[in-house]
Amino acid sequence: MREQDEASDASSAGTASPAASLLAADTAGEARTAGNLRAVAAACIAGIGPFIFGYTLGFTSPAQLPMEVGASGPFGAVLESHLDADGAVASSQAALFGSIVNVGAMLGALVAGPLADSIGRRLTIAAAALPWILAWSAIAFGRTFAEVLAGRLLSGVAVGVASMAVPLYISETAPTSIRGALGAVNQLAVTLGIFAVYLLGGLLQSQQPTNLMCPASASASASASASASASASASASASASASASASASASASASASASASASASASAPPASLRRVVSSLATAATPAPCPAPLTCSSGGVCE
DSSP states (O other): OHHHHHHHHHHHHHHHHHHHHHHHHHHHHHHHHHHHHHHHHHHHHHTHHHHHHHHHHHTHHHHHHHHHHOBSSSOOOOSOOEEOTTSOEEOHHHHHHHHHHHHHHHHHHHHHHHHHHHHOHHHHHHHTHHHHHHHHHHHHHOOSHHHHHHHHHHHHHHHHHHHHHHHHHHHHHSOTTTHHHHHTHHHHHHHHHHHHHHHHHHHHHHHSOBOOBOOTTHHHHHHHHHHHHHHHHHHHHHHHHHHHHHHHSHHHHHHHHHHHHHHHHHHOOOHHHHHHHHHHHHHHSOOOOOTTOOBOTTSBBO
Protein backbone atom coordinates (compact mmCIF):
# COMPACT_ATOMS: atom_id res chain seq x y z
CA MET A 1 0.00 0.00 0.00
CA ARG A 2 2.80 2.35 0.87
CA GLU A 3 4.41 1.78 -2.48
CA GLN A 4 1.13 2.48 -4.26
CA ASP A 5 0.66 5.75 -2.35
CA GLU A 6 4.18 6.90 -3.20
CA ALA A 7 3.59 6.09 -6.86
CA SER A 8 0.32 8.03 -6.89
CA ASP A 9 2.03 11.00 -5.21
CA ALA A 10 4.79 10.94 -7.79
CA SER A 11 2.30 10.78 -10.64
CA SER A 12 0.29 13.67 -9.19
CA ALA A 13 3.46 15.69 -8.72
CA GLY A 14 4.41 14.97 -12.31
CA THR A 15 1.04 16.12 -13.58
CA ALA A 16 1.15 19.32 -11.43
CA SER A 17 4.66 20.24 -12.50
CA PRO A 18 3.74 21.70 -15.95
CA ALA A 19 1.01 23.86 -14.43
CA ALA A 20 3.37 25.18 -11.82
CA SER A 21 5.93 25.95 -14.51
CA LEU A 22 3.38 27.87 -16.54
CA LEU A 23 2.29 29.80 -13.48
CA ALA A 24 5.87 30.67 -12.66
CA ALA A 25 6.47 31.77 -16.26
CA ASP A 26 3.37 33.96 -16.21
CA THR A 27 4.46 35.52 -12.96
CA ALA A 28 7.93 36.20 -14.37
CA GLY A 29 6.42 37.73 -17.53
CA GLU A 30 4.16 39.99 -15.52
CA ALA A 31 7.06 41.08 -13.38
CA ARG A 32 9.14 41.77 -16.47
CA THR A 33 6.34 43.83 -18.02
CA ALA A 34 5.84 45.79 -14.82
CA GLY A 35 9.58 46.42 -14.66
CA ASN A 36 9.61 47.66 -18.25
CA LEU A 37 6.70 50.02 -17.56
CA ARG A 38 8.46 51.44 -14.53
CA ALA A 39 11.63 51.94 -16.57
CA VAL A 40 9.69 53.70 -19.33
CA ALA A 41 7.98 55.98 -16.81
CA ALA A 42 11.30 56.81 -15.14
CA ALA A 43 12.91 57.57 -18.51
CA CYS A 44 10.04 59.88 -19.50
CA ILE A 45 10.26 61.77 -16.20
CA ALA A 46 14.03 62.10 -16.56
CA GLY A 47 13.43 63.28 -20.13
CA ILE A 48 12.04 66.56 -18.76
CA GLY A 49 15.66 67.63 -18.36
CA PRO A 50 16.59 67.14 -22.04
CA PHE A 51 13.27 68.73 -23.00
CA ILE A 52 14.23 71.95 -21.19
CA PHE A 53 17.70 71.52 -22.70
CA GLY A 54 16.19 71.76 -26.19
CA TYR A 55 13.92 74.61 -25.10
CA THR A 56 16.97 76.52 -23.88
CA LEU A 57 18.87 75.97 -27.14
CA GLY A 58 16.01 77.11 -29.35
CA PHE A 59 14.94 80.04 -27.17
CA THR A 60 17.09 82.66 -28.90
CA SER A 61 15.50 82.18 -32.32
CA PRO A 62 11.96 83.45 -31.51
CA ALA A 63 13.04 85.70 -28.62
CA GLN A 64 15.92 87.59 -30.26
CA LEU A 65 13.88 90.23 -32.11
CA PRO A 66 11.62 91.14 -29.14
CA MET A 67 14.70 91.41 -26.93
CA GLU A 68 16.33 93.76 -29.48
CA VAL A 69 13.44 96.11 -30.24
CA GLY A 70 11.03 95.48 -27.36
CA ALA A 71 7.57 93.95 -27.23
CA SER A 72 4.18 95.43 -26.44
CA GLY A 73 3.46 95.74 -22.74
CA PRO A 74 6.07 96.04 -20.00
CA PHE A 75 8.74 94.08 -21.89
CA GLY A 76 11.23 96.57 -23.26
CA ALA A 77 14.36 95.99 -25.29
CA VAL A 78 17.34 94.63 -23.33
CA LEU A 79 19.78 94.22 -26.24
CA GLU A 80 21.36 97.17 -28.03
CA SER A 81 20.43 97.11 -31.71
CA HIS A 82 20.36 99.26 -34.82
CA LEU A 83 18.99 99.16 -38.36
CA ASP A 84 21.56 98.31 -40.98
CA ALA A 85 21.63 99.62 -44.54
CA ASP A 86 19.05 97.04 -45.65
CA GLY A 87 16.60 98.01 -42.91
CA ALA A 88 17.23 94.83 -40.88
CA VAL A 89 17.71 94.85 -37.12
CA ALA A 90 21.29 93.98 -36.10
CA SER A 91 22.83 93.52 -32.65
CA SER A 92 26.23 92.34 -31.49
CA GLN A 93 24.88 91.60 -28.00
CA ALA A 94 22.42 89.07 -29.42
CA ALA A 95 25.29 86.87 -30.61
CA LEU A 96 26.88 86.91 -27.17
CA PHE A 97 23.56 86.15 -25.50
CA GLY A 98 23.00 83.14 -27.73
CA SER A 99 26.49 81.66 -27.50
CA ILE A 100 27.29 82.04 -23.80
CA VAL A 101 25.03 79.06 -23.04
CA ASN A 102 27.84 76.83 -24.32
CA VAL A 103 30.24 78.25 -21.74
CA GLY A 104 27.77 77.44 -19.00
CA ALA A 105 27.24 73.95 -20.41
CA MET A 106 30.96 73.22 -20.16
CA LEU A 107 30.98 74.27 -16.52
CA GLY A 108 27.87 72.22 -15.77
CA ALA A 109 29.25 69.08 -17.40
CA LEU A 110 32.44 69.35 -15.31
CA VAL A 111 30.41 69.62 -12.10
CA ALA A 112 27.86 66.92 -13.00
CA GLY A 113 30.28 63.97 -12.90
CA PRO A 114 31.49 64.31 -9.31
CA LEU A 115 27.99 65.36 -8.25
CA ALA A 116 26.42 62.22 -9.71
CA ASP A 117 28.95 60.01 -7.92
CA SER A 118 28.43 61.74 -4.58
CA ILE A 119 24.67 62.26 -4.34
CA GLY A 120 23.39 59.88 -7.04
CA ARG A 121 21.94 60.17 -10.52
CA ARG A 122 18.39 61.11 -9.58
CA LEU A 123 19.38 63.87 -7.16
CA THR A 124 21.80 65.26 -9.72
CA ILE A 125 19.01 65.52 -12.29
CA ALA A 126 16.80 67.18 -9.67
CA ALA A 127 19.59 69.60 -8.74
CA ALA A 128 19.64 70.90 -12.33
CA ALA A 129 16.23 72.45 -11.67
CA LEU A 130 17.70 75.09 -9.34
CA PRO A 131 19.93 76.90 -11.88
CA TRP A 132 17.17 76.59 -14.47
CA ILE A 133 14.66 78.32 -12.18
CA LEU A 134 17.11 81.12 -11.41
CA ALA A 135 18.08 81.42 -15.08
CA TRP A 136 14.58 81.74 -16.48
CA SER A 137 13.62 84.16 -13.71
CA ALA A 138 16.57 86.39 -14.62
CA ILE A 139 15.75 86.23 -18.34
CA ALA A 140 12.05 86.92 -17.78
CA PHE A 141 12.37 89.79 -15.30
CA GLY A 142 15.78 91.22 -16.22
CA ARG A 143 15.80 94.77 -17.53
CA THR A 144 19.48 95.06 -18.44
CA PHE A 145 21.78 93.10 -20.69
CA ALA A 146 23.94 91.99 -17.75
CA GLU A 147 20.95 90.43 -15.98
CA VAL A 148 19.72 88.42 -18.96
CA LEU A 149 23.30 87.41 -19.81
CA ALA A 150 23.79 86.02 -16.29
CA GLY A 151 20.52 84.11 -16.64
CA ARG A 152 21.63 82.65 -19.96
CA LEU A 153 24.92 81.53 -18.41
CA LEU A 154 23.07 79.80 -15.56
CA SER A 155 20.78 78.03 -18.02
CA GLY A 156 23.91 76.67 -19.70
CA VAL A 157 25.10 75.24 -16.37
CA ALA A 158 21.79 73.40 -16.00
CA VAL A 159 22.07 72.17 -19.60
CA GLY A 160 25.51 70.70 -18.88
CA VAL A 161 24.29 68.90 -15.75
CA ALA A 162 21.23 67.44 -17.46
CA SER A 163 23.04 66.41 -20.64
CA MET A 164 25.49 64.36 -18.57
CA ALA A 165 23.25 62.92 -15.83
CA VAL A 166 20.10 61.97 -17.76
CA PRO A 167 21.66 59.57 -20.32
CA LEU A 168 23.68 58.00 -17.53
CA TYR A 169 20.60 57.42 -15.40
CA ILE A 170 18.57 55.95 -18.26
CA SER A 171 21.30 53.56 -19.37
CA GLU A 172 21.81 52.27 -15.82
CA THR A 173 18.15 51.75 -14.97
CA ALA A 174 16.72 50.48 -18.27
CA PRO A 175 16.24 46.71 -18.70
CA THR A 176 18.44 45.14 -21.32
CA SER A 177 15.48 44.26 -23.54
CA ILE A 178 14.47 47.92 -24.03
CA ARG A 179 17.70 49.74 -23.21
CA GLY A 180 18.28 50.84 -26.80
CA ALA A 181 14.78 52.24 -27.17
CA LEU A 182 14.95 54.13 -23.89
CA GLY A 183 18.35 55.50 -24.82
CA ALA A 184 16.66 57.44 -27.63
CA VAL A 185 14.42 59.27 -25.13
CA ASN A 186 17.18 61.78 -24.40
CA GLN A 187 17.60 62.96 -27.99
CA LEU A 188 13.86 62.81 -28.66
CA ALA A 189 13.21 65.08 -25.69
CA VAL A 190 15.83 67.59 -26.92
CA THR A 191 14.21 67.87 -30.35
CA LEU A 192 10.73 68.13 -28.80
CA GLY A 193 11.97 71.01 -26.64
CA ILE A 194 13.30 72.87 -29.69
CA PHE A 195 10.01 72.30 -31.52
CA ALA A 196 8.00 73.50 -28.51
CA VAL A 197 9.86 76.79 -28.15
CA TYR A 198 9.62 77.50 -31.89
CA LEU A 199 5.88 76.77 -31.84
CA LEU A 200 5.29 78.84 -28.71
CA GLY A 201 7.37 81.72 -30.06
CA GLY A 202 5.38 81.82 -33.28
CA LEU A 203 2.05 81.83 -31.44
CA LEU A 204 3.08 84.53 -28.96
CA GLN A 205 4.64 86.81 -31.56
CA SER A 206 1.44 86.75 -33.61
CA GLN A 207 -0.48 87.97 -30.55
CA GLN A 208 2.20 90.29 -29.11
CA PRO A 209 3.87 92.21 -31.93
CA THR A 210 7.25 93.79 -31.43
CA ASN A 211 7.74 97.55 -31.31
CA LEU A 212 10.24 98.42 -34.03
CA MET A 213 11.29 101.98 -33.26
CA CYS A 214 11.97 104.51 -35.99
CA PRO A 215 15.58 105.64 -36.48
CA ALA A 216 16.47 108.28 -33.91
CA SER A 217 17.22 110.93 -36.53
CA ALA A 218 14.49 110.08 -39.02
CA SER A 219 12.52 113.25 -38.29
CA ALA A 220 15.73 115.26 -38.14
CA SER A 221 16.68 113.91 -41.56
CA ALA A 222 13.30 114.93 -42.92
CA SER A 223 13.71 118.43 -41.47
CA ALA A 224 17.21 118.66 -42.91
CA SER A 225 15.89 117.62 -46.33
CA ALA A 226 13.20 120.30 -46.17
CA SER A 227 15.76 122.92 -45.15
CA ALA A 228 18.04 121.86 -47.98
CA SER A 229 15.17 122.19 -50.47
CA ALA A 230 14.35 125.67 -49.18
CA SER A 231 17.99 126.69 -49.40
CA ALA A 232 18.17 125.40 -52.94
CA SER A 233 15.09 127.44 -53.90
CA ALA A 234 16.55 130.57 -52.32
CA SER A 235 19.82 130.03 -54.16
CA ALA A 236 17.96 129.64 -57.44
CA SER A 237 16.09 132.91 -56.88
CA ALA A 238 19.28 134.76 -56.01
CA SER A 239 20.91 133.31 -59.11
CA ALA A 240 18.06 134.53 -61.30
CA SER A 241 18.31 138.06 -59.83
CA ALA A 242 22.04 138.10 -60.44
CA SER A 243 21.50 137.07 -64.06
CA ALA A 244 18.98 139.89 -64.60
CA SER A 245 21.29 142.54 -63.22
CA ALA A 246 24.19 141.10 -65.21
CA SER A 247 22.25 141.43 -68.48
CA ALA A 248 21.55 145.13 -67.67
CA SER A 249 25.24 145.92 -67.48
CA ALA A 250 27.25 143.71 -69.85
CA SER A 251 30.76 144.80 -69.00
CA ALA A 252 30.20 144.72 -65.23
CA SER A 253 28.52 141.34 -65.60
CA ALA A 254 31.42 139.94 -67.60
CA SER A 255 33.99 141.02 -65.07
CA ALA A 256 31.79 139.81 -62.15
CA SER A 257 31.31 136.47 -63.88
CA ALA A 258 35.02 136.09 -64.46
CA SER A 259 35.86 136.88 -60.85
CA ALA A 260 33.05 134.60 -59.59
CA SER A 261 34.28 131.74 -61.79
CA ALA A 262 37.80 132.19 -60.57
CA SER A 263 36.76 132.22 -56.92
CA ALA A 264 34.45 129.21 -57.43
CA SER A 265 37.16 127.19 -59.15
CA ALA A 266 39.61 128.12 -56.41
CA SER A 267 37.23 127.13 -53.58
CA ALA A 268 35.74 123.95 -55.16
CA PRO A 269 37.08 120.72 -53.53
CA PRO A 270 38.58 117.95 -55.68
CA ALA A 271 36.23 115.32 -57.14
CA SER A 272 37.79 112.51 -55.07
CA LEU A 273 37.17 114.46 -51.84
CA ARG A 274 33.56 115.08 -52.84
CA ARG A 275 33.04 111.33 -53.38
CA VAL A 276 34.46 110.52 -49.94
CA VAL A 277 32.25 113.12 -48.24
CA SER A 278 29.20 111.82 -50.11
CA SER A 279 29.88 108.20 -49.09
CA LEU A 280 30.37 109.19 -45.44
CA ALA A 281 27.10 111.12 -45.44
CA THR A 282 25.28 108.16 -46.94
CA ALA A 283 26.70 105.76 -44.31
CA ALA A 284 25.77 108.12 -41.47
CA THR A 285 22.16 108.39 -42.65
CA PRO A 286 20.02 105.88 -40.67
CA ALA A 287 17.99 103.37 -42.60
CA PRO A 288 14.25 104.09 -42.63
CA CYS A 289 11.60 101.68 -41.44
CA PRO A 290 11.74 98.52 -43.57
CA ALA A 291 9.05 98.34 -46.24
CA PRO A 292 6.07 98.21 -46.06
CA LEU A 293 6.31 99.81 -42.57
CA THR A 294 6.21 103.57 -42.08
CA CYS A 295 7.22 105.75 -39.15
CA SER A 296 4.18 106.75 -37.11
CA SER A 297 3.75 109.88 -35.01
CA GLY A 298 4.69 107.89 -31.91
CA GLY A 299 8.10 107.03 -33.31
CA VAL A 300 7.21 103.37 -34.00
CA CYS A 301 7.42 101.59 -37.34
CA GLU A 302 3.90 100.43 -38.23
